[in-house]
Amino acid sequence: MTIDTLAVHAGEAPDLNAGAVAAPISLSTTFERAEDGSLPHGHLYSRYSNPNRDALEACVRALEGGACGMAFASGMAAIAAVLESLAPGDHVVVASDAYYGTATILTGHFERWGLEHTFVDFTDSDAVAASMRPNTVLLWGESPTNPMLKVVDVERVAAIAHAGGALLGIDNTFATPVLQRPFALGADIVMHSATKYLGGHSDVMAGVLVFKEAAGMAERVRTVQMRFGGVASPFDCWLVMRGIKTLPLRVRAQSESALAIARRLEAHPRVERVHYPGLASHPGHDIAVRQMERFGGMLSVQVRGDAADAIAVAARLKLFIRATSLGGVHSLAEHRASVEPPGSSTPGNLLRLSIGLEHPDDLIADLEQALGGERPGGKEGG
Numbered sequence: 001m002t003i004d005t006l007a008v009h010a011g012e013a014p015d016l017n018a019g020a021v022a023a024p025i026s027l028s029t030t031f032e033r034a035e036d037g038s039l040p041h042g043h044l045y046s047r048y049s050n051p052n053r054d055a056l057e058a059c060v061r062a063l064e065g066g067a068c069g070m071a072f073a074s075g076m077a078a079i080a081a082v083l084e085s086l087a088p089g090d091h092v093v094v095a096s097d098a099y100y101g102t103a104t105i106l107t108g109h110f111e112r113w114g115l116e117h118t119f120v121d122f123t124d125s126d127a128v129a130a131s132m133r134p135n136t137v138l139l140w141g142e143s144p145t146n147p148m149l150k151v152v153d154v155e156r157v158a159a160i161a162h163a164g165g166a167l168l169g170i171d172n173t174f175a176t177p178v179l180q181r182p183f184a185l186g187a188d189i190v191m192h193s194a195t196k197y198l199g200g201h202s203d204v205m206a207g208v209l210v211f212k213e214a215a216g217m218a219e220r221v222r223t224v225q226m227r228f229g230g231v232a233s234p235f236d237c238w239l240v241m242r243g244i245k246t247l248p249l250r251v252r253a254q255s256e257s258a259l260a261i262a263r264r265l266e267a268h269p270r271v272e273r274v275h276y277p278g279l280a281s282h283p284g285h286d287i288a289v290r291q292m293e294r295f296g297g298m299l300s301v302q303v304r305g306d307a308a309d310a311i312a313v314a315a316r317l318k319l320f321i322r323a324t325s326l327g328g329v330h331s332l333a334e335h336r337a338s339v340e341p342p343g344s345s346t347p348g349n350l351l352r353l354s355i356g357l358e359h360p361d362d363l364i365a366d367l368e369q370a371l372g373g374e375r376p377g378g379k380e381g382g
């Protein structure tokens with residue numbers, strides 16, 4: 001079945017009692033036992049499972065083509081659950097430009113609990129291979145990356161992980177299952193910040209994990225989910241399910257607009273560099289063509305000048321909203337260096353753009369008027 005059809009139907013069973021087509025929200029935290037003590041509907045207590053979470057987990061599992069799914073209260077709760085399932089003395093290799101929250105919990109929390117880590121550029125497969133240790137159990141990367149839009153050869157990194165007896169987890173938030181299927185490329189775990197494209201409307205926070213195999217690490221992570229309880233609420237699951245129904249349509253439209261915008265910006269005299277995997281000038285373009293169906297709705301732009309010039313361009317935007325996050329229907333612009341921790345390698349003159357569902361001509365007009373203006377206080381960007 002195509003992903004378009006799965007997005008509408010996967011995980012949904014019409015409510016048999018009322019014939020409801022749109023799924024009800026099941027708020028009950030506890031579920032009745034039969035006289036013999038059994039649980040006829042399979043649910044005991046909502047931290048362990050509930051109908052809306054079951055639906056979302058089944059839906060994303062089907063979209064990614066995995067064996068089991070788990071829904072969490074945020075993307076970070078999902079990543080944390082994977083790391084919490086590991087043991088002191090285990091070693092994790094993490095992409096050096098993975099979402100900064102992933103790096104922050106490793107250095108700020110898991111290091112104190114004895115989990116070892118190495119940050120390495122996942123676009124450099126020799127460096128990835130060299131970072132493997134006998135105790136390496138997990139490699140964790142993204143493609144395309146946030147915010148530099150680097151493209152990782154997932155097949156190659158998966159081969160390195162498996163040769164060393166480790167698993168590969170891919171944060172598929174930027175690509176979504178519409179554009180990229182990490183399991184087909186050899187990954188073992190797929191993760192989403194469902195706060196972004198899956199939810200799609202900037203109104204719900206959630207995270208999802210999908211495992212290729214239901215045994216092994218998936219079982220340990222399920223235990224973490226049930227015991228630690230960082231789960232998505234029934235209403236949040238329902239909202240993400242509603243968002244997923246239009247996911248393929250949204251992501252394809254956002255990708256088309258992002259490509260048109262990237263091409264226009266690349267030719268703009270006040271732009272130093274555009275980072276977008278769909279551009280032939282992008283160093284990972286050939287890999288992106290191989291492993292993605294389209295190139296996604298995210299791009300980053302380095303304006304000519306410094307951080308103040310980039311902030312001034314953002315200040316002049318009228319249609320793009322200056323806000324963090326991504327993947328919703330509204331186009332957003334963010335000066336990333338301002339929000340990342342000190343020491344981040346993100347260039348000061350970089351603006352990250354999340355392309356929404358406005359018409360691309362209107363978005364281009366907004367960017368062109370913002371790039372054309374003067375920097376407040378005198379100096380011009382050019």
Ligand SMILES: Cc1ncc(COP(=O)(O)O)c(C=O)c1O
Nearest residue numbers: 074075076099146173193195206
């Ligand atoms: C690529 C990526 N992974 C993970 C996360 C964390 O997700 P959440 O904010 O839902 O916890 C984000 C958030 O921006 C992200 O962009």
